[in-house]
Amino acid sequence: SQQGEEDPQALSIQEGENATMNCSYKTSINNLQWYRQNSGRGLVHLILIRSNEREKHSGRLRVTLDTSKKSSSLLITASRAADTASYFCATDEGTGGFKTIFGAGTRLFVKA
Amino acid sequence: NAGVTQTPKFQVLKTGQSMTLQCAQDMNHNSMYWYRQDPGMGLRLIYYSASEGTTDKGEVPNGYNVSRLNKREFSLRLESAAPSQTSVYFCASSDWTSVSVGTGELFFGEGSRLTVL
Numbered sequence: 016s017q018q019g020e021e022d023p024q025a026l027s028i029q030e031g032e033n034a035t036m037n038c039s040y041k042t043s044i045n046n047l048q049w050y051r052q053n054s055g056r057g058l059v060h061l062i063l064i065r066s067n068e069r070e071k072h073s074g075r076l077r078v079t080l081d082t083s084k085k086s087s088s089l090l091i092t093a094s095r096a097a098d099t100a101s102y103f104c105a106t107d108e109g110t111g112g113f114k115t116i117f118g119a120g121t122r123l124f125v126k127a
Numbered sequence: 128n129a130g131v132t133q134t135p136k137f138q139v140l141k142t143g144q145s146m147t148l149q150c151a152q153d154m155n156h157n158s159m160y161w162y163r164q165d166p167g168m169g170l171r172l173i174y175y176s177a178s179e180g181t182t183d184k185g186e187v188p189n190g191y192n193v194s195r196l197n198k199r200e201f202s203l204r205l206e207s208a209a210p211s212q213t214s215v216y217f218c219a220s221s222d223w224t225s226v227s228v229g230t231g232e233l234f235f236g237e238g239s240r241l242t243v244l
Contacts, residue, residue: 046231057131057217057235058170103169107231113158113177113223114185115233119169 021104021121029126034091036121038104039084047080048105048115049089058103061089096127129153133218133236140208140243148203148239150218158221159201160185160233161193163214170217176201177223208243215240 022037040047046065050058064071064080064087071078077090091098103120107113134149152159157178162170162185172185174193182193190212192204201220205212219233 048231048233050233055238057237058219058233059235060232063231105233114172114175114183115160115221115231116172116186117162117170119167 021102021118023121024119025122025124027124027126028094030094030096032094034094034098034123034125036089036102036123038087038089038118040087040104040106040118041085042106043109044082044106045109046107047078047087049076049078049087050103050105050117052101052103052120054100061102091123094123094125096125099123099125131218131220131234131236133216133239135239136237137240138242140205140241142209142243144208144243145204145206146208146241147205148216148218148241149200150202150236151200152218152220152234153199154220154222154234155198156220156222156234157198158223159195160219160221161191161201161203162217162219163187163212164217164238165214173203173216205241208241210243213241213243 048063049061052058062073075092080087101120101122103117105115105117131152160175161173164170171187176182176195179198194202216239218236221233
């Protein structure tokens with residue numbers, strides 16, 4: 016079974032709106048990562064948050080982590096059509112990064 | 128920079144045939160990974176190698192073997208392909224060496240699309 020479960024499975028918004036995706040996981044972790052995948056391409060790393068961090072920002076991205084609820088959220092502000100992609104969370108299941116397990120992903124569609 | 132290179136990009140096999148997917152990275156990373164991606168399933172970890180000379184099973188290792196040939200190369204072998212192994216396979220590498228050493232970022236290849244008839 017997969018470690019991370021994203022919610023929603025799919026999201027459709029207008030350009031300029033904010034997009035929020037959630038991830039829940041099952042075991043303790045050292046870190047949680049978010050990745051993006053454009054159709055037919057490999058995954059690209061967006062941001063990593065460690066278990067002792069609660070919030071992290073990178074450009075238009077904001078990630079939060081609540082280890083007590085075993086959940087994380089990814090917020091993309093002022094979405095653009097180019098943000099259309101699938102977004103995945105990934106955790107290390109407490110292995111320190113060697114065994115990185117992905118969730119099923121959220122498919123984001125941003126309408127121009 | 129080439130990053131992570133996978134070959135072949137596309138392959139069609141008949142049930143029972145064998146093949147090896149090749150992966151090479153030029154970033155001097157210690158850790159390497161093989162994932163498969165099926166529609167709607169996200170990525171599932173097949174095998175990983177934390178360092179040269181070591182390999183470990185991931186979530187779905189059955190039907191696969193791996194070889195960490197050297198620090199740069201990590202190959203995935205299907206000994207007797209089955210239709211259930213039709214998937215897109217991704218190789219990745221990371222600079223992880225321990226919990227506190229390394230950024231943890233995985234760098235992915237562009238994928239190998241395998242169809243087993």
